[in-house]
Amino acid sequence: MFEIFIMDIFNSLQSQLIFGFTFLKNEDLIALIHPALAVVFVFPLIGMVANFAWQTRQRRLAVAGGGKSKIPPVVGREHVQIGRWLTGSVVGVTLVALAYSVVFGSGGFLAQQKQGSLDSFQVTFVALMFIATIASLVLLYRARTKLWRAIFATLSGMGLVILGSQDGVWRLSNEWYWSHYYFGIAVSLLMIFSLAIVEDIYKDRANRWRYVHIILNCLALLLFVGQGITGARDLLEVPLSWQKPAVYKCNFNKKVCRVNNPDIFKEIDIIG
Ligand code: HEM
Ligand code: HEM
Numbered sequence: 001m002f003e004i005f006i007m008d009i010f011n012s013l014q015s016q017l018i019f020g021f022t023f024l025k026n027e028d029l030i031a032l033i034h035p036a037l038a039v040v041f042v043f044p045l046i047g048m049v050a051n052f053a054w055q056t057r058q059r060r061l062a063v064a065g066g067g068k069s070k071i072p073p074v075v076g077r078e079h080v081q082i083g084r085w086l087t088g089s090v091v092g093v094t095l096v097a098l099a100y101s102v103v104f105g106s107g108g109f110l111a112q113q114k115q116g117s118l119d120s121f122q123v124t125f126v127a128l129m130f131i132a133t134i135a136s137l138v139l140l141y142r143a144r145t146k147l148w149r150a151i152f153a154t155l156s157g158m159g160l161v162i163l164g165s166q167d168g169v170w171r172l173s174n175e176w177y178w179s180h181y182y183f184g185i186a187v188s189l190l191m192i193f194s195l196a197i198v199e200d201i202y203k204d205r206a207n208r209w210r211y212v213h214i215i216l217n218c219l220a221l222l223l224f225v226g227q228g229i230t231g232a233r234d235l236l237e238v239p240l241s242w243q244k245p246a247v248y249k250c251n252f253n254k255k256v257c258r259v260n261n262p263d264i265f266k267e268i269d270i271i272g
Helices: 002-017 026-064 074-104 109-115 120-142 146-164 173-178 180-196 198-203 208-237 241-247 262-267
Strands: none
Touching: 026 074, 026 208, 074 109, 074 120, 074 146, 074 180, 120 146, 120 180, 146 180, 146 198, 173 180, 180 198, 180 208, 198 208
């Protein structure tokens, strides 16, 4: 009796072992990199930045009202320090996502190679755009004067937009209001803008830049929530690479697949 019980547990564990990463090909594993980075690295940073932002504001309002605040003055600096990390990691995650789509996405480099239409000039151009975008962001971190900050912020933003408009990137343009792509690019641009105006926020006695920053980044917070939702949705909808030929045979309007019918199931070799 006891042996059967142990065997049952062993068998069920063994059948579970089949899952895990077993059915993921390299292409699918690469597709997981940016969602994993976002969940493990970016979203915790957003929580910290938002928490320090709230405290910075509470403290500033208390002090401006002539009162005292229990919140230590360091919260503003902490907000900016982690904010700088946030900008780099959001742009980084977007670049990783775009690199995946440009290479593996439908109509991307690999698909073009299979069709024999891959243009080596295009590949070189895209590779250079990645390098130029990263270089502009690094220079934005170092720039101090208003002019250079404006120049490098514009260049890194343009880099993202140009890379995002390459073939292979799934943009969902006709439904932009819940497109993971448009939210991702918008939020990356907002982070770049925040980094670019740090000095202006501090210098502006009238707090205009501060209010611009608050309004835009409250929007960014909403977009980040949207990224979590639309990203999880996309992960659910995009089939594993080797399942694509079968899944794309489904009738998406009627929400049925031919494989629902056991007779047809025998006819087509979906296991491959
Ligand atoms: C989701 C992202 C963010 C949100 C929601 C946010 C929000 C805020 C809020 C509410 C404040 C306080 C404003 C006040 O005093 O009333 C603030 C201050 C500030 N933020 Fe952000 N922020 C975000 C990201 C960033 C990033 C990425 C940077 C730059 C890299 C940044 C730079 C600053 C600076 C320089 C201040 C002034 C700090 C001080 O007074 O000491 N923020 N932010
Ligand atoms: C701050 C967070 C994130 C940013 C900035 C971001 C950005 C992007 C960008 C720019 C793309 C390329 C557009 C495309 O080809 O579709 C993309 C694709 C994708 N993202 Fe994210 N993402 C984030 C978080 C997430 C999360 C949390 C998930 C899942 C849990 C996710 C899942 C996906 C998937 C599945 C795709 C590919 C969609 C496709 O194949 O068309 N993303 N992301």
